Amino acid sequence: MPTHTTLAATGNSVVAEAMRQCKPNVMAAYPITPQTTIVEEFAGFVAKGKTDCEYVTVESEHSAMSACIGASAAGARVMTATSSQGLALMWEELHIASGMRLPIIMANANRALSAPINIHCDHSDIMGARDTGWVTLFAETAQEAYDNTIMATRIAEHPDVMLPVMSCLDGFITTHSIDRVSVMDDESVAGFVGEYEPRNALLDTGTPVTHGAFAGLGGPYFEFKKQQREAIENARAVVSAVGAEYSALSGRPFGAIETWGMDDAEVALVVIGSTAGNARAVARHLRADGMKVGVVKVRVWRPFPYAELAAALKGMKAVAVLDRAESFGAEGGPLYLEVRSALYDLEMRVPVVGYIYGLGGSDVKLELMERVFSDLADIAAGTAAPAGLVYLGAREEA
Amino acid sequence: MKWDISDMDSWTYKQFPPGAVIPESGNSDDYVTGGWRSERPWRDDEKCTQCLLCWIVCPDTSINVAGEKVTTFDLDHCKGCGICAQVCPVDAIEMVPEGCDLPGVK
């Protein structure tokens, strides 16, 4: 059994630690706020000889992912980290990494996108990359960020998956706050992730292969996309199995969604990332006052846990979905759209309200959570209800 | 490794190696581009000094050599560009219309 050590550490610090423990052969990364301390910590490991990883200090995020793709196709275990504009600059390469079926691991420190420029947390960056074919995990806490990084390695490299995995943590809130984190010993982590057995490695010179071929002109491009769809569907079972195995090791439960108070809840709030803590804190108080409220946290964003959400939210009198990202012109934020879709096949319609909150690091105060639950209570009671999308906490017209 | 693609048209989507990897190197050898030609090279063995200039500038790797000597043209792949004839310092290579009847095309 592993040795567990409890640290007071930031999310970025334990992500860097988890990466080191997973023994990557190549790390290619570029600094960007608020991811920077990950690459700084990793540079420290390199300088101290604590890793035998080849660290490539590229000149841009585009080159970071390009080098990761080259290294992964070469047969290496590869990791990187980015945020916001960096993830946006990588966008082209994100598709190529998944299309080439390369199990690259990336940490993303969620941060708002320009313009106007802003360095604080929201989920615009990852939501802009949601259709790039990456398995995507979200952390609420530094602990989850640590755990997700280790699980990501196993999920990505699973023969039924072979897809890149992104592990998201909220910029500053999770990346920079000092939190209590339990880390495992190096040997246990190495044993859990195992050795990477690449296929079609460029460096296997005995069987030279071609990566990145042109599959247009009537070629089987469409079939390769179908394979990718199948692979990310396979990831559902793999995520669950890896999660169960990791839970046994860590003693911490893991599921694609995490529910709180849902056994007897009448209304529920669905949320991703660090805000789940605020939601639970408020829900706890409201429960003490006799309100039957619950919280559902989404930990796996891709593949999206439709069935789990439908099962959890079935029979709710009202559901609120909190999006820390916009999808301008759509009916609501990305999570709202997914949740509504997940509930569509239920026999009884569940009223769902969408909230956009916390963009550009706008404060997520407990009063805002109280307001959401109060809206839900109103809907459940059949009294007033929010009409359409709510910009939660933004200044009003008057 | 030989990658058998003879019945690729009837493959299911699962049969394509993931990630569009081509698991065999240099298999375009099996793809004939010789049909592009309107002219083909013809080499006069008597004139040829075996300087190998034609070989080093052929864009289609279509000048066969053995024992440090030019032997034949790879007409499966030669596109008839005519560079070999153009660079030949002793005019030993001539471009002749494709389809004409020549005894022992080299």
Add this chain to the structure above:
Amino acid sequence: MANLKELTHREDRLAGGHRLCAGCGASIAVRQVLLGAGEDPVVVGCATGCLEVSTTIYPYSSWKTPFIHNAFENSSATISGVEAAFKGLKRAGKIPADKTMKFVAFGGDGGTYDIGLQALSGAMERGHDMVYVCYDNGAYMNTGIQRSSATPKGAWATTAEVGAAQQGKIQRRKDLTQIMAAHGIPYVAQASISHWKDLTTKAEKAFAVEGPAFLNVFAPCPRGWRIPSSQSVEIAKLAVQTGFWPLYEVEDGEFRHTVKVHNRKPIEEFLRPQGRFRHLFSPGNEELLAEIQGDVDRAWDRLMARCSQV
């Protein structure tokens, strides 16, 4: 330095059956560069473009060596990652410590002078043990002859048209070889498919040095230059003889003119056979022609002043 007979014993790493146009200069460049690479296994990367598309049309590959295409602007970054993996896997004991390999990235002038310049500069500065080869055909040929920063002044291109108000490309071309020399990397050279010995020798040196090397190879495009397919090598030779494309190398900062040109020919001899320059010979363009000659002369003098006399 191998002679042609010796070179025939090396493996040709580019197979026939690729779909590049008849007379394409790019494939000649690739063959000659890879013949110069020696016996070690070579991993090849290639930027999106004619060379990449035409050599890897699924399910066929013309590469008899490990090959990777990623995107347009990043063949240098991609190969830098492959090279990093080689180092990392060696350190992890997954590749024998004594194994030797070579890494080369190819890109056209669009993928090198323009969209790939940043990634190239980064990869060279980082000191990866790799060779970058630009096959310069002076325009975006894969998308249909659009001007790049390598397109010569006065050349027609589909985005540098010829008409009453404009006579082809207005601007001078960028001197990428000098830019790469300014990176202070161990080896930089300019070569041409018309001079195989010079090219294969430079390739040998580029692969032999430890650290990054850059080769800029003149590789005519019959389709884009409006020349017969048989003239690719001849026109490349004229580029050298007129001084449009001087053959030189920069070894550890030392410039050396590798193929001397006695009695440099007038630039007209390079321009006139090419359809893309036809308008330059219409009445009224005498001044522009003189300007182009002046540009070549000045660049030549500057370069010769930097080249050490041997």
